Amino acid sequence: MLGFELPDNFDLPFMSAGFNELIKRFACTFYSWxxxxxxxxxxxxxxxxxxxALILSVLAGSVWYGYGRHTMLWAAFICVMLGIEYLLKNILAAVPTGVRCAVMNVLFLIGLPFLAIDSLPSACGYVAAMLGGGSFAGDVLASYVIKTGVVMYLICGFFATGIGRYLKRRIMQLNTNIVYIIEPMLTIGFLLISTAFLVGGGNSSMNLFVR
Incomplete structure (x- = not known):
């Protein structure tokens, strides 16, 4: 950018095989700090x-997302996950990477409501709905989220799985100049689509991250 080499801030974090790897690949520059x-x-x-040192570091990292009970719960959740991984490291080493990656993503999604919602009962309600129970219909929430965010989820999946990075390498092998034309156009396009999704979701009480 403008002649400066900026470090990658995200290194396919959702392809991580565990939380220890996730925190290193999620917000890499902040993790390094x-x-x-x-x-x-x-x-x-x-x-x-x-x-x-680990607990204090996780707490410091959690405050980045705000100060309150929800960030403390999130820090506790991450510490518990890291502790379990450390205690079971010999057992987990024998588990296929794909399985560990899938389990990590499921647990990460279960933990997200505790970061996004300050009310513990409400966060537990979202988790219960994710697991098929709770005080409100999980299928209604799932249907709403899928219908309103399908394009956004496809874009996120495109980047989160490394498909975009792979295609970029393949295109550069064929013609480097094409990448310099297509990449900024795609970046601007995805930025506009993402912004439109967030703005459109701002009026919904079901949107966890836009209030």
């Missing part, structure tokens, strides 16, 4: 896992 200024100064031994 927390690691350098929180974790490493507290944990002098780089070859070991420091529990308190």
């Amino acid at each position: 927390v690691r350098d200024y929180f974790y490493r100064p507290i944990c002098r031994n780089k070859d070991s896992v420091c529990l308190w």
